Amino acid sequence: MFSILAPLIIAQAPAPAPQEIIIPQEVRPLPGQLNQTPVFNSNSPELVLNEGILLSTFPPQGKAHPEAHLNYPLGGAFDLFAHHIAKAPSPEDLRTLYLGVIVHNPHNVPLRLDLSQGASYLSQPDAPFIQLPSYVENNEGNVYAGPGGRVMLDLLRGETQESLSNQIIIPPKESRMLLNLPIPVNTLTPPINGRSTYLNLFSDDTVYVASLALFAPLDENGNERPPNLAEWENLLNTGALSSPRDKVPTPPGASGNLIYGRVAGVSRGSQWRTFIFDNQETQSLTIPAQGEAFSYGISTLVGGTYGTGQVQTAPMVVRYPDTAYAAHGNYGVHYDLSFPLSNPTNETQSVTLTLQTPIKQDQIRGGLAFLEPPSSSVFFRGTVKIEYRNERGFPVTRYVHLVETRGQQSEPLITLDIPAQNTQIVSVELFYPPDATPPQVITIRTLLSNE
Numbered sequence: 001m002f003s004i005l006a007p008l009i010i011a012q013a014p015a016p017a018p019q020e021i022i023i024p025q026e027v028r029p030l031p032g033q034l035n036q037t038p039v040f041n042s043n044s045p046e047l048v049l050n051e052g053i054l055l056s057t058f059p060p061q062g063k064a065h066p067e068a069h070l071n072y073p074l075g076g077a078f079d080l081f082a083h084h085i086a087k088a089p090s091p092e093d094l095r096t097l098y099l100g101v102i103v104h105n106p107h108n109v110p111l112r113l114d115l116s117q118g119a120s121y122l123s124q125p126d127a128p129f130i131q132l133p134s135y136v137e138n139n140e141g142n143v144y145a146g147p148g149g150r151v152m153l154d155l156l157r158g159e160t161q162e163s164l165s166n167q168i169i170i171p172p173k174e175s176r177m178l179l180n181l182p183i184p185v186n187t188l189t190p191p192i193n194g195r196s197t198y199l200n201l202f203s204d205d206t207v208y209v210a211s212l213a214l215f216a217p218l219d220e221n222g223n224e225r226p227p228n229l230a231e232w233e234n235l236l237n238t239g240a241l242s243s244p245r246d247k248v249p250t251p252p253g254a255s256g257n258l259i260y261g262r263v264a265g266v267s268r269g270s271q272w273r274t275f276i277f278d279n280q281e282t283q284s285l286t287i288p289a290q291g292e293a294f295s296y297g298i299s300t301l302v303g304g305t306y307g308t309g310q311v312q313t314a315p316m317v318v319r320y321p322d323t324a325y326a327a328h329g330n331y332g333v334h335y336d337l338s339f340p341l342s343n344p345t346n347e348t349q350s351v352t353l354t355l356q357t358p359i360k361q362d363q364i365r366g367g368l369a370f371l372e373p374p375s376s377s378v379f380f381r382g383t384v385k386i387e388y389r390n391e392r393g394f395p396v397t398r399y400v401h402l403v404e405t406r407g408q409q410s411e412p413l414i415t416l417d418i419p420a421q422n423t424q425i426v427s428v429e430l431f432y433p434p435d436a437t438p439p440q441v442i443t444i445r446t447l448l449s450n451e
Contacts, residue, residue, distance in 0.1 A: 018375060018407065020359070024367035026294040027441065034333070035261070038074055039314065042082040042211040044323045048090055048097060049237065052242030055084075055264045055319070056210035058104065067238040072266050073106070075206035078268045080199040081332045082211055083148060083434050086183035088191035095184065096216040096224055099195055099234045101179040104208040105170035107305050113168045113178070118199035119154040120163040120181060121147040122187055126299030129435075135411045138383050138399040147196035148285025148434030149382045152332070155198060155431045156299035156385050156399070161316065164199070169223075170207070173235060178227050182216070188202050194363070196434055198332045213242050241320070248322045258303050260328040264393040265319030272312065273336040284342035284423050285444075287351050293445035295356070296337075299330045299438035304360040306368065306441065331434040337446065338427045343367045345419040350447040352412035353426060355384060357404040357440050359362040368441065371407025373421075380404040380440055382433030386413050388426045403441075415447075 026435050036311045042055040053068045060066030086097035105111040121127050127150040136143050141157050144150040154161065170176045178199075185191035212235050216224035249261025276296065289293055297306050301313045314327040343349045357379045358368040383401045404410055418424050428442060 017369040023368045027306040029308040032274030034157050035271045037270040038078045039267045039270050040080040040209050041263045041267045044264035046262050048213045050442040051214050052239050054211040057319040058208040064238045068241045072318045073206035077202050082197040085194040088185050094186035096182045096184045098214050099181050102210050102232050103178050104175040106413045108172050111170045114202045115166050116200045117160050119151045120149045120197035123147050123194040132403050134403050136400040136401045143401040146435040151198050152431035152433045153383045247370045249324050261324035263327050266317045267314040268317050268348045269314035271334040275338045278331045284340045286342050288327050288446045290446050291448045294445040295441035298440040299327050303362050304439045307364040330432045333432045336429045340425045342423040348419050348421045352415045352445045354412045354443045356410050357408050359407050372407050374408035375406035377406045379406045379437040381435040
C-alpha cells in the first residue's frame, strides 16, 4: 500500500518514433521563372566574430586585399539582403558589432539612391524566436518569430520601416552609408544576437556596394559610438574578408555529402510571379478529382526537386570562391502565385490549398514523404498571404503565420467551395523567410464528398 506522503511515479511511455508515410500524388514544376533583378546577397559568414569585409562589389584596384572585392557595379533596380549574427568572442568582450552598408558613386555627377520598400530587425529585442502554434491568423501583422520572418512580413504587407532613409544623394566620386546599424549583445544571455535586412532599391546610375562589420569605437568618455564614414572607408580600403569563414560548399556535380554553403555575392532573381493554368487556351487550372491532389514545388533546389528536375534557386552572378554556388534557400524571394481553379463537374467541389513541408527528396517514390508525428525541427517559419472571393463575390485578403516542421502535412491555408462549371482565382503570396529550410510545396486537393 502506497504512503500518501510518497510521490506517485507514473512511468511515461517514450514518444513514438516518427514513421515515414507516403502520400501518392503528382508533383509538378512551378510555371514561370525568377525575374532578372540583381540581389546584393550578404549571408557569409553568417556568424561574424571579427571585423572585416562581408561582401564588396567594389573594384579591387587600390585595395589592400583585392581578393575581397568582386568588381560588380549595380544600377537601376536592385535588392539588398543581409543576414548576420554577432556573438561575443569571449565572456569579457561584449563590444557591439556594427553592420555597415556603404554605397559609392563612381561618376562625375551626383547620384540618387531611392528606397521603395524595406526593413531591418534584430532578433533581440525586435523579433525573438518565441514558440508559436503551427497556424495563426495574422491579419493585424503582429505575429512573428525571428528577425527574418518579421522583415518578410513587412514586405508582404507593403510596409517600410520608418527609421530607414527613403532617399540618399551621393556626390560625385564619394560614398555614403546606406546602413550603419548595431547588433548588440552586452545585455543578452547568452551574448548572441542577429540582424536581418531586406531593401528594394533604385539608383539612377551604377554604384558600388559593400557590407562591412566593425566593432563600435569609443568616444572621449569611453562610451561606444557608431562608426563614422571615414572609419568605414578605412575598413573597406584596408580590411580583409571577415573570418572565420563558413563551410566550403560542394562543387556542382560532385558526389558525396552535399554542402550548400552560405551566400556572399550578387544573385539574379528576386521575384517569381505567375498564373498557373493547364494551357494557354483555357488559362484555368482543372482541380483534381475527388480525393486526389497535386503539388507545386516552392524554393526547390539541387538535391530537392521532388522529381520535377526544377531548380528554382537564384543563380550567382559573382561570388567568393568559398561561398555558395547559388542562392540556395531563395531567402527574400517574392513568390506571387495565382491559381484560377476550375471545377468542370456538375457538382460543387470543396478544394483546399496547403503549404506543406515534405521530406526533402530529389526523386519521389510514388508520392510525397511525410513524418507521423512530424519532426521537432522547424523548417518553415513565416507569414503567407491569401486572396480570393467569398461566396458573395467580395474580395477577401488573409494573412496566416505558419510554423512547419520537417515532414509536416500542415493545415489548409484555405478551403473553397467551387460551384459546378465555375472558376475561382486564389492568390498565394509570400516572401521566402530566412528562418526557413527549403523546399516546400503548395498542394491542391479536392475533398471527398463526405470529408
